[in-house]
Amino acid sequence: MEAASVSHLEHDHHGPPEANKSSRVDPAMLGMLLFIISEIMVFGAFFTAYFFIRVVNTDSWPALGQEIPWAIAGINTLILISSSLTLHWALHSVKSGNRFAFKVGMLSTFLLGACFLFIQVNEYIHLGYSPTESAQGSIFYGLTGLHGAHVFIGLTLLLMVTVRAFRGHFSAEHHRGVEVPGIYWHFVDVMWVVVYATIYIL
Amino acid sequence: MVVVGVIASAIGIALGLWIDWFPAQASTQAKEIDTLWDVLIIASVPVFVLVMVVVGTAIIKFRQRPGEELKDGPPTHGNTRLEVIWTALPAIIIVGLVIYAWQVLETIDKKPSSEMVVVVTGQQFTWTFEYPQPGGKPVRTNQLYVPQGQSIEFKIKSVDVIHDFWVPAFRIKMDAVPGITGSYRITPTRTGDYAIVCAELCGLGHSTMRQTAHVLSRERFDAWMVAQQKGAAS
Amino acid sequence: MAAKLRAPGWYRAGAFTLLGIAFCFGLTTLIRALYSYDPLIDGYAITVVAMLGAPFFFLVGLGTFDYWFYWAAGRPTRAEDHSSHGAKSWRDYFKVNTDHKVIGIQYVCTSFFFMLVGGAMAMLIRAELAAPGAQFVNAQTYNGLFSVHASLLIFLFIIPVFAGLANYVLPLMIGAPDMAFPRLNALSFWMLPVAGTLMLLSFFAPGGSFATGWTAYAPLSTDAPLGQMMFTIGVQFAGASSIATALNFLVTIITMRAPGMSFWRMPLLVWANFSTSLLVVIATPFVAASQFFVLLDWALGFNFFNAARGGDVLMYQHVFWFYSHPAVYIMMLPGFGIVSEILSVKARKPIFGYRMMAFSLLAIVVLGFSVWAHHMFVSGMQAWIRVPMMITTAIIAIPTGIKIFSWLATLWRGVLKLDTPMLFALGFLTMFTLGGISGVMLAMIPVTIYVSDTYFIVAHIHYVLFGGSLFTIFAGVYYWFPKMTGRMYDERLGKIHFWLTFVGFNLTFGPMHVVGLQGMPRRVADYAEQFAGWNLFISMASFVLGASTLVFVWNMVASWRAGPKASSNPWRALTLEWQVSSPPPIFNFDAVPTVVGGPYEYGVPGAVHGIFNSPVEAKPAGSLVTRPTKE
Numbered sequence A: 001m002e003a004a005s006v007s008h009l010e011h012d013h014h015g016p017p018e019a020n021k022s023s024r025v026d027p028a029m030l031g032m033l034l035f036i037i038s039e040i041m042v043f044g045a046f047f048t049a050y051f052f053i054r055v056v057n058t059d060s061w062p063a064l065g066q067e068i069p070w071a072i073a074g075i076n077t078l079i080l081i082s083s084s085l086t087l088h089w090a091l092h093s094v095k096s097g098n099r100f101a102f103k104v105g106m107l108s109t110f111l112l113g114a115c116f117l118f119i120q121v122n123e124y125i126h127l128g129y130s131p132t133e134s135a136q137g138s139i140f141y142g143l144t145g146l147h148g149a150h151v152f153i154g155l156t157l158l159l160m161v162t163v164r165a166f167r168g169h170f171s172a173e174h175h176r177g178v179e180v181p182g183i184y185w186h187f188v189d190v191m192w193v194v195v196y197a198t199i200y201i202l
Numbered sequence B: 001m002v003v004v005g006v007i008a009s010a011i012g013i014a015l016g017l018w019i020d021w022f023p024a025q026a027s028t029q030a031k032e033i034d035t036l037w038d039v040l041i042i043a044s045v046p047v048f049v050l051v052m053v054v055v056g057t058a059i060i061k062f063r064q065r066p067g068e069e070l071k072d073g074p075p076t077h078g079n080t081r082l083e084v085i086w087t088a089l090p091a092i093i094i095v096g097l098v099i100y101a102w103q104v105l106e107t108i109d110k111k112p113s114s115e116m117v118v119v120v121t122g123q124q125f126t127w128t129f130e131y132p133q134p135g136g137k138p139v140r141t142n143q144l145y146v147p148q149g150q151s152i153e154f155k156i157k158s159v160d161v162i163h164d165f166w167v168p169a170f171r172i173k174m175d176a177v178p179g180i181t182g183s184y185r186i187t188p189t190r191t192g193d194y195a196i197v198c199a200e201l202c203g204l205g206h207s208t209m210r211q212t213a214h215v216l217s218r219e220r221f222d223a224w225m226v227a228q229q230k231g232a233a234s
Numbered sequence C: 001m002a003a004k005l006r007a008p009g010w011y012r013a014g015a016f017t018l019l020g021i022a023f024c025f026g027l028t029t030l031i032r033a034l035y036s037y038d039p040l041i042d043g044y045a046i047t048v049v050a051m052l053g054a055p056f057f058f059l060v061g062l063g064t065f066d067y068w069f070y071w072a073a074g075r076p077t078r079a080e081d082h083s084s085h086g087a088k089s090w091r092d093y094f095k096v097n098t099d100h101k102v103i104g105i106q107y108v109c110t111s112f113f114f115m116l117v118g119g120a121m122a123m124l125i126r127a128e129l130a131a132p133g134a135q136f137v138n139a140q141t142y143n144g145l146f147s148v149h150a151s152l153l154i155f156l157f158i159i160p161v162f163a164g165l166a167n168y169v170l171p172l173m174i175g176a177p178d179m180a181f182p183r184l185n186a187l188s189f190w191m192l193p194v195a196g197t198l199m200l201l202s203f204f205a206p207g208g209s210f211a212t213g214w215t216a217y218a219p220l221s222t223d224a225p226l227g228q229m230m231f232t233i234g235v236q237f238a239g240a241s242s243i244a245t246a247l248n249f250l251v252t253i254i255t256m257r258a259p260g261m262s263f264w265r266m267p268l269l270v271w272a273n274f275s276t277s278l279l280v281v282i283a284t285p286f287v288a289a290s291q292f293f294v295l296l297d298w299a300l301g302f303n304f305f306n307a308a309r310g311g312d313v314l315m316y317q318h319v320f321w322f323y324s325h326p327a328v329y330i331m332m333l334p335g336f337g338i339v340s341e342i343l344s345v346k347a348r349k350p351i352f353g354y355r356m357m358a359f360s361l362l363a364i365v366v367l368g369f370s371v372w373a374h375h376m377f378v379s380g381m382q383a384w385i386r387v388p389m390m391i392t393t394a395i396i397a398i399p400t401g402i403k404i405f406s407w408l409a410t411l412w413r414g415v416l417k418l419d420t421p422m423l424f425a426l427g428f429l430t431m432f433t434l435g436g437i438s439g440v441m442l443a444m445i446p447v448t449i450y451v452s453d454t455y456f457i458v459a460h461i462h463y464v465l466f467g468g469s470l471f472t473i474f475a476g477v478y479y480w481f482p483k484m485t486g487r488m489y490d491e492r493l494g495k496i497h498f499w500l501t502f503v504g505f506n507l508t509f510g511p512m513h514v515v516g517l518q519g520m521p522r523r524v525a526d527y528a529e530q531f532a533g534w535n536l537f538i539s540m541a542s543f544v545l546g547a548s549t550l551v552f553v554w555n556m557v558a559s560w561r562a563g564p565k566a567s568s569n570p571w572r573a574l575t576l577e578w579q580v581s582s583p584p585p586i587f588n589f590d591a592v593p594t595v596v597g598g599p600y601e602y603g604v605p606g607a608v609h610g611i612f613n614s615p616v617e618a619k620p621a622g623s624l625v626t627r628p629t630k631e
């Protein structure tokens, strides 16, 4: 078996030629946007399940004798939305070179997100019904849980950015590493508004 | 080439119509479906022959011959007329087929004036049949008996996983889905015994989930039913 | 030893896998303790959690995440020394490598391995079906055999092998030095062996392998034995791999084309993979979700598919087919791309109607999302959905027809070189047409109501997947073999392979149309006496088909080891991958080429597709080493 490429070993010391940039969009940003399309489709599939259980099967919502704590979740929604605002502020600060505001912004975003998750878990514990009782319960936990998992992923990304922020990374010129995870976090927030509207309000 | 194509299509269609593709035809619905099949054969054989003949001709006429190793073909990039034709022609065929198939679907689904209901319940790995009796306990059996010439609506249910109620001689099938009652109708046209086949993978016994449908003449069916009612009463 | 355990590689991967299993054991037991479940230690729960968790530990151990961990922690990332580029011996193919050419070969070899295993299962299926009654496997094993057969061939062969071929040639074709995200590319590849291993291991699970078909309909799958979870979870890994690769292709195609390579100058293989990737990114999450539902129902007692508690059984099928119908185009469009390349080069003519070829790909992508319920004509869904789905399904014949007829016109008056890649391409053209026509017949509801779930479907499946996809894969592997290995394959063996396959294929799957129409259901280990004759015939033919594959394997292995050296452009092709040495230099190009014309200008005097300046001319000396630093 011949090795794939030995003929040009003499060039080994330098890297590949710089790729031509055939589009103005940034590759990392484009990748993230495509990934978000995928994520929207995952939620789409869960909403399909929700649609079948609630609309096609015309089951009562929530299951008989159960209640969904829309008020607490509403407060939680506000918390999540404000985390989007702080994140925006953080990005704005790093762009204008204000490192301190950037760090504060990142930290508060992370804490607000974590707070959301904490309240969510508490809600589960005190809800009084389980996914095993009815299909309505299953999809309630399914959708909110799926979203919770995304919050967790988002928080992990935010944590990395925050750690790097405190280590002095990023600057007014180089902030793509903030922007790209940021888009994801905004997506998670918008998704929550949709989930909240369909599950709790409608 | 055109001649070869026409001849091959003619032979193909003749062959396709001559071959007896289907098992016994035992319902009015089967007749409709078998005719639709013949129409599909007539429509698709020429399409396939066309592709085969063009590829065959190209292989024979345009193959690279010794000495042509460095020769290129003419640089034709397209031809709008041709492209319109080969978009429009399949479109016309498709429209025709779809309209006809829709027609057939309406016909086989049509509800006649008098109808008899049989409730079919699938479970791993057997079928049970219920004949609702006006104002009485339904008659329940493990064998399907139906009268010739009578439109029958099967109401199909399942108690565990998905099965599929299919009598090949009647042509129609429908999944038995837990939580849903499906239905289809057939009118048997020939007396005799026909296989009932479970056509949806339902577990270990799927391939053995077979019973028999007995199509009886009206008189014999009535006699059978009376006997069943007596049996149910005693 | 300690150093070996610390450095990325198989030792660390093994250690981490053990660690992962231990971690999942601990986690499960801890959670059960918190909920005070009894018994505290539940083998099934631990196994399921470990199947989800341990693969990540394995991948971390292998080293697919190392760079990102450094980056995430804000530590200095190790400077890219390109030590993981290129492969110098066969051992390098067993390591995490970020070179798209190495990854391409890893993909192709791995997926052909699973093809042989899946094909061997088909041989067992046919041996069992050679006569009515039980031969040598019981119903459970039989159901497991065709389920694993189909799952391996779909999720671990057809889909990834296309990704592999494109991985190798696509960056070369568009003049890119690599894929956009090389490390993600490596991760995508390494998720495949994980998925395949899970599926194969299911044969050793208590209760046997998953046995609910590749469609895994609920509620059969939600109360199946443990083996079912190896399908459910395996599909998650295969799906994640496929999404990551698709994303990578899309970004690569959009942002890394060579100067002058406008969208209308891209080779059709690039167009095909662009379309396929769109399908993957949009559709694949649905199969992931459908398997999540099954997992939740199976493992945690959710009620998505429990009709008694308000669940909806048909919802599974809607979600599943919303992926799996587009998936059949995921398994076909890249093949369309391969065939376009080969037909044009081997007929020495430009592709006829290039733009319509690209548009029809996009049309198939769009239409492909609107036809899923044609797999549910007999499922008992709402009756009104059927006719709209029949119409959209039939319409797909039109863009596909445009492609078929344009290929025919490409052949017309060309100078056809009938070597192995071309033979397979022509075999595809005819056999796929047949499979497509039986597809149109299946779209006609009254006919489907009769033939659904019979061998007529099995015939359709294999005419489109074997006669369609696999023929294009064989064509592509022969066509790019010289580029990938630097050696020529044996033309005589190639032709023998083609004719054995072509004849064996038709004798095996052609008669399946007939037995299907006569009423033989699919997915049965045993059948009525009346089908015995044809089935024996089919089984005999299938062994010929199996044997033909051995000719292929022999040709590939022997030629790779000792075939004659290949020149850089043995087919006199214009596309960029043929303008570099065989195999290509380690970074593909010394300098990125400039594209000045269409990719298929055969017969146009003096036509060129791309021009190559030597690096010295193209850029001031030394400019290659200095890469602008970017965030």
Ligand code: HEA
Pocket (backbone or CB within 6 Å): B044, B047, B051, B089, B090, B091, B093, B094, C215, C328, C329, C331, C332, C374, C375, C376, C377, C393, C394, C396, C397, C398, C400, C401, C402, C404, C432, C433, C434, C435, C436, C437, C438, C439, C440, C442, C443, C444, C448, C451, C452, C453, C457, C460, C461, C464, C465, C468, C469
């Ligand atoms: C590569 C994979 C592939 C491809 C490309 C296709 C292509 C098509 N398939 Fe197929 N299909 C499968 C793989 C594929 N299929 C599989 C795996 C299953 C079974 C799943 C399971 O249950 O396990 C299945 C099942 C399946 C069913 C469900 C059957 C059932 O279970 O009841 C239907 C029904 O409509 C269908 C239809 C079609 C149609 C209309 C096309 C069209 O796209 C075909 C279009 C092509 C042509 C028509 C030929 C070229 C065109 C011309 C030459 C123009 C002129 C033609 C005419 C005018 C007719 N397929």
Ligand code: HEA
Pocket (backbone or CB within 6 Å): C115, C116, C117, C118, C119, C120, C122, C123, C125, C126, C146, C147, C149, C150, C153, C154, C158, C212, C213, C214, C215, C458, C461, C462, C465, C466, C469, C470, C508, C522, C523, C524, C525, C542, C545, C546, C547, C549, C550
């Ligand atoms: C790309 C996809 C693909 C391919 C290539 C094949 C290839 C083959 N398939 Fe498969 N098949 C499917 C996809 C595919 N199949 C699908 C999706 C189903 C539906 C499953 C379901 O119902 O859920 C199916 C179902 C299916 C059935 C129906 C089972 C049933 O419903 O009960 C049958 C029966 O004959 C069959 C046969 C074959 C045969 C004989 C081949 C032959 O072409 C195989 C040829 C053999 C080889 C290529 C290997 C030869 C190699 C060796 C002998 C050496 C072995 C070496 C090592 C192990 C190292 N297939």
Ligand code: CUA
Pocket (backbone or CB within 6 Å): B122, B123, B124, B125, B162, B163, B164, B198, B199, B200, B201, B202, B203, B205, B206, B207, B209
């Ligand atoms: Cu019941 Cu198959």
Ligand SMILES: [Cu+2]
Pocket (backbone or CB within 6 Å): C324, C325, C328, C372, C374, C375
């Ligand atoms: Cu389909």
